[in-house]
Amino acid sequence: xxxxxxxxKALEAESIHIIREVAAEFAKPVxxxxxxxxxxxxxxxxxKAFYPGPIPFxxxxxxxxxxxxxxxxxxxxxxxxxxxxxxxHTNRKAIEDGASPFRLGTQKCCAQxxxxxxxxxxxxxxxxxxxxxxxxxxxxxxxxxxxYSFRDRFGQWDPKNQRPELWNLYNxxxxxxxxxxxxxxxxxxxxxxxxxxxxxxxxxxxxxFAKERPMVVRGASLIPLEHGIPLLPNESPQMVMCRMRSxxxxxxxxxxxxxxxxxxxxxxxxxxxxRSERENRVIDHDQEGSMEVKKREGYF
Amino acid sequence: xxxxxxxxxxxxxxxxxxxxxxGSVDDGKSTLIGRLLYDCKSVYEDQLDSxxxxxxxxxxxxxxxxxxxxxxxxxxxxGITIDxxxxxxxTPRRKYIIADTPGHEQYTRNMAxxxxxxxxxxxxxxxxxxxxPQSRRHAYISAxxxxxxxxxxxxxxxxxxxxxxxxxxxxxxxSSFCARLGRPATxxxxxxxxxxxxxxxxxxxxxxxxxxxxxxxxxxxxxxSVHNYTHFRMPVQHVVRPDLDFRGFAGTVASGVVKxxxxxxxxxxxxxxxxxxxxxxxGNLAEAFPPMAVCVTLEHEIDISRGDMLVDPARMPHVSxxxxxxxxxxxxxxxxxxxxxxxKHTSHQTAAQITRIRHRVNVDDLSGQPAGHLExxxxxxxxxxxxxxxxxxxxxxxxxxxxxxxxxxVTNATLAAGMIEEQQAGPARRPAAEIARVETGRVTAAExxxxxxxxxxxxxxxxxANVAWILERRLFDRGCLVQALTDNVQTHxxxxxxxxxxxxxxxxxxxxxxxxxxxxxDAIMLLGGQLIEFGPDGLPPGDAAAVEHILAELERRGxxxxxxxxxxxxx
Numbered sequence: 001x002x003x004x005x006x007x008x009k010a011l012e013a014e015s016i017h018i019i020r021e022v023a024a025e026f027a028k029p030v031x032x033x034x035x036x037x038x039x040x041x042x043x044x045x046x047x048k049a050f051y052p053g054p055i056p057f058x059x060x061x062x063x064x065x066x067x068x069x070x071x072x073x074x075x076x077x078x079x080x081x082x083x084x085x086x087x088x089h090t091n092r093k094a095i096e097d098g099a100s101p102f103r104l105g106t107q108k109c110c111a112q113x114x115x116x117x118x119x120x121x122x123x124x125x126x127x128x129x130x131x132x133x134x135x136x137x138x139x140x141x142x143x144x145x146x147x148y149s150f151r152d153r154f155g156q157w158d159p160k161n162q163r164p165e166l167w168n169l170y171n172x173x174x175x176x177x178x179x180x181x182x183x184x185x186x187x188x189x190x191x192x193x194x195x196x197x198x199x200x201x202x203x204x205x206x207x208x209f210a211k212e213r214p215m216v217v218r219g220a221s222l223i224p225l226e227h228g229i230p231l232l233p234n235e236s237p238q239m240v241m242c243r244m245r246s247x248x249x250x251x252x253x254x255x256x257x258x259x260x261x262x263x264x265x266x267x268x269x270x271x272x273x274x275r276s277e278r279e280n281r282v283i284d285h286d287q288e289g290s291m292e293v294k295k296r297e298g299y300f
Numbered sequence: 301x302x303x304x305x306x307x308x309x310x311x312x313x314x315x316x317x318x319x320x321x322x323g324s325v326d327d328g329k330s331t332l333i334g335r336l337l338y339d340c341k342s343v344y345e346d347q348l349d350s351x352x353x354x355x356x357x358x359x360x361x362x363x364x365x366x367x368x369x370x371x372x373x374x375x376x377x378x379g380i381t382i383d384x385x386x387x388x389x390x391t392p393r394r395k396y397i398i399a400d401t402p403g404h405e406q407y408t409r410n411m412a413x414x415x416x417x418x419x420x421x422x423x424x425x426x427x428x429x430x431x432x433p434q435s436r437r438h439a440y441i442s443a444x445x446x447x448x449x450x451x452x453x454x455x456x457x458x459x460x461x462x463x464x465x466x467x468x469x470x471x472x473x474x475s476s477f478c479a480r481l482g483r484p485a486t487x488x489x490x491x492x493x494x495x496x497x498x499x500x501x502x503x504x505x506x507x508x509x510x511x512x513x514x515x516x517x518x519x520x521x522x523x524x525s526v527h528n529y530t531h532f533r534m535p536v537q538h539v540v541r542p543d544l545d546f547r548g549f550a551g552t553v554a555s556g557v558v559k560x561x562x563x564x565x566x567x568x569x570x571x572x573x574x575x576x577x578x579x580x581x582x583g584n585l586a587e588a589f590p591p592m593a594v595c596v597t598l599e600h601e602i603d604i605s606r607g608d609m610l611v612d613p614a615r616m617p618h619v620s621x622x623x624x625x626x627x628x629x630x631x632x633x634x635x636x637x638x639x640x641x642x643x644k645h646t647s648h649q650t651a652a653q654i655t656r657i658r659h660r661v662n663v664d665d666l667s668g669q670p671a672g673h674l675e676x677x678x679x680x681x682x683x684x685x686x687x688x689x690x691x692x693x694x695x696x697x698x699x700x701x702x703x704x705x706x707x708x709x710v711t712n713a714t715l716a717a718g719m720i721e722e723q724q725a726g727p728a729r730r731p732a733a734e735i736a737r738v739e740t741g742r743v744t745a746a747e748x749x750x751x752x753x754x755x756x757x758x759x760x761x762x763x764x765a766n767v768a769w770i771l772e773r774r775l776f777d778r779g780c781l782v783q784a785l786t787d788n789v790q791t792h793x794x795x796x797x798x799x800x801x802x803x804x805x806x807x808x809x810x811x812x813x814x815x816x817x818x819x820x821x822d823a824i825m826l827l828g829g830q831l832i833e834f835g836p837d838g839l840p841p842g843d844a845a846a847v848e849h850i851l852a853e854l855e856r857r858g859x860x861x862x863x864x865x866x867x868x869x870x871x
Binding site (some may be wrong): 016107164165167168 | 305308316383384390394409410412416458529538546550551557579582589590591630644645646689700703707709714829
């Protein structure tokens with residue numbers, strides 16, 4: 001029979017179905033927008049889900065203040081260009097108390113500026129559902145997470161007691177104070193996301209493309225020279241041809257050496273890659289199973 | 301860079317195969333998946349390094365592949381798989397999503413979860429142990445959840461010296477069990493996940509095996525679609541109304557094909573219209589089929605909201621408050637007969653109760669046993685009654701409109717997965733008090749149609765009163781509910797009278813004395829897609845010929861439900 005969908009169209013349809021279900025069944029959904037490539041894909045899917053109408057929920061960015069300047073510029077112009085309702089939330093109290101990855105270490109910094117900030121923002125907005133752009137192929141504990149991930153009153157995930165999830169029938173029931181984190185890109189791989197960005201012409205932050213950037217070279221890591229990163233003795237910044245494979249806070253997002261300055265080159269590089277995209281993320285490697293631990297505490 | 305762009309474009313036709321794996325404790329399922337991912341180069345070096353450096357290695361080989369897939373701390377510590385894990389890999393021919401499900405009996409519910417979206421199931425069998433009760437359970441659940449292809453991967457062949465005799469015995473037992481499940485065409489493959497025999501590459505140690513290695517099979521098996529392409533159904537998820545000029549119904553095509561111009565009926569209202577456009581962000585489509593997510597606009601303004609369903613009026617689903625289903629019970633709190641649950645089916649949710657457990661299934665021998673309740677991970681055949689009617693098809697014919705879940709209204713837990721059966725329940729025979737409690741919903745047009753076996757339309761004629769009376773007789777004799785309105789009603793009241801009759805499920809035949817533009821406009825506005833007009837020039841002159849013409853047109857438009865339509869019993 002002539003009825004076949006390409007794998008990307010099948011993934012797209014599944015994601016749109018999920019986004020529509022959430023918009024219809026929850027009182028107050030919000031879409032976490034991290035400015036990264038997966039967020040860009042997710043926002044495009046939301047536009048498609050409600051076309052020709054507007055996206056019926058706001059985008060929420062948790063700004064740690066340690067993001068790249070280019071990310072913030074991109075965020076503001078992108079949100080304006082698509083007419084999205086963008087909310088930016090920062091844990092001001094922690095910043096005033098001097099929270100920074102250099103002072104607190106990455107784990108505590110992340111707990112304050114990301115997890116705490118997120119939980120506060122969700123509570124302040126009274127959101128009962130929050131979309132996140134996480135994919136199951138990113139990390140082992142994510143592979144086990146449902147598309148609708150139930151969180152208790154404290155935003156915590158209980159991996160041993162997840163609701164069975166059958167077909168495309170999602171259980172959206174929550175009591176007051178409880179919420180659901182929704183992952184419409186669960187079944188996408190990193191390559192699928194890039195492939196879709198290429199096929200759809202989705203705008204992304206220029207940091208993903210290779211160019212010469214000032215970097216601190218520390219062991220195998222390339223750390224961007226931003227936010228006053230303290231240099232170790234004998235270190236001096238160097239111009240390195242590099243790009244970001246995933247985007248986070250400047251200190252915790254290592255760059256990779258790369259010549260890939262176009263989408264096809266990035267994809268070609270990805271196909272030949274033998275290392276996972278979160279490898280350069282300092283935060284995921286603080287301890288064994290650290291993503292699982294953070295998620296239990298309320299992290300996305 | 302042309303080559304990579306060509307690759308990306310050609311990838312547009314790469315299909316997606318979703319399969320599930322299930323196995324018993326220690327039969328090497330995680331190892332098999334780790335091996336598939338590794339051999340298809342879907343494992344990154346840093347992930348491999350972390351496995352190589354792990355303190356745990358139970359494999360006796362350089363790499364313990366099972367550690368690649370066990371994601372939760374408790375799983376790595378205990379060496380078991382607790383929850384469904386989804387894995388992704390691709391070959392140049394296909395992309396794959398694996399639902400890797402646990403083998404313990406206590407995780408049967410997770411096995412059903414993984415199977416619900418799969419179109420192929422790999423059942424791991426330890427060559428030393430043969431077909432275990434667990435293997436039968438896996439095969440049974442896979443078949444119950446409607447997976448078309450069942451494959452036995454007979455693992456650990458290295459531990460039985462690649463004995464053909466051992467393999468053939470397991471193969472025979474597996475295929476005869478699957479035949480009893482209604483899955484006669486099954487495949488068995490002798491493998492060693494640990495060493496890689498017949499996983500990706502054909503093994504030199506099984507010269508007697510003429511079938512394909514596992515991956516070759518996965519690459520070439522026809523993706524027998526789990527979709528139905530013949531009976532159009534689209535549950536409405538969301539009404540898109542950006543401004544007063546646009547009103548679209550957003551949803552995923554659950555089955556069938558829809559094109560602009562197609563007649564569609566909205567359930568439960570029973571109102572019909574034509575598809576104006578199939579709208580998407582990428583432009584309007586000439587047709588849409590499952591599982592596409594689209595937005596449909598209609599020619600008439602009819603009231604449709606979330607939870608309603610657009611269907612092909614000539615191929616209606618069953619409409620009923622009462623039906624039989626198989627369920628997998630997924631909660632630690634046992635199923636209680638006559639307790640109030642919530643039932644979610646397509647985009648529709650309603651209160652429901654299980655009025656009877658017909659039997660519990662003994663998965664080992666497929667026998668049915670009487671049961672007063674169902675415990676966690678038990679499977680039963682039940683009768684369910686809902687407060688509002690469901691529009692459904694048997695699960696075997698249509699996965700998307702035949703599956704449902706039950707939710708606990710107090711704890712919000714997902715309690716059960718249900719598959720609606722072919723054989724439907726008879727009418728309810730219950731005490732009046734109970735009927736009053738359950739049946740609070742209003743009678744819907746869909747239920748009326750199910751009973752009368754025809755749609756309630758209005759046939760609009762001009763100055764052909766005789767034709768109206770003859771047509772009324774013909775339809776009445778055919779068993780239809782019908783009323784002709786001619787000189788018995790004032791002309792300007794015809795549209796409103798017809799609307800009331802249609803609302804009651806009755807075909808109205810209106811013949812006005814002369815063509816009045818105003819009445820016609822009223823009729824179009826009030827009756828929308830229910831109105832079937834025959835202008836003064838639209839009918840042959842003789843009465844008998846005119847009646848035949850109208851009957852043929854009603855037939856063509858699918859007003860009468862086909863004879864092979866087997867109705868669910870409306871209550």
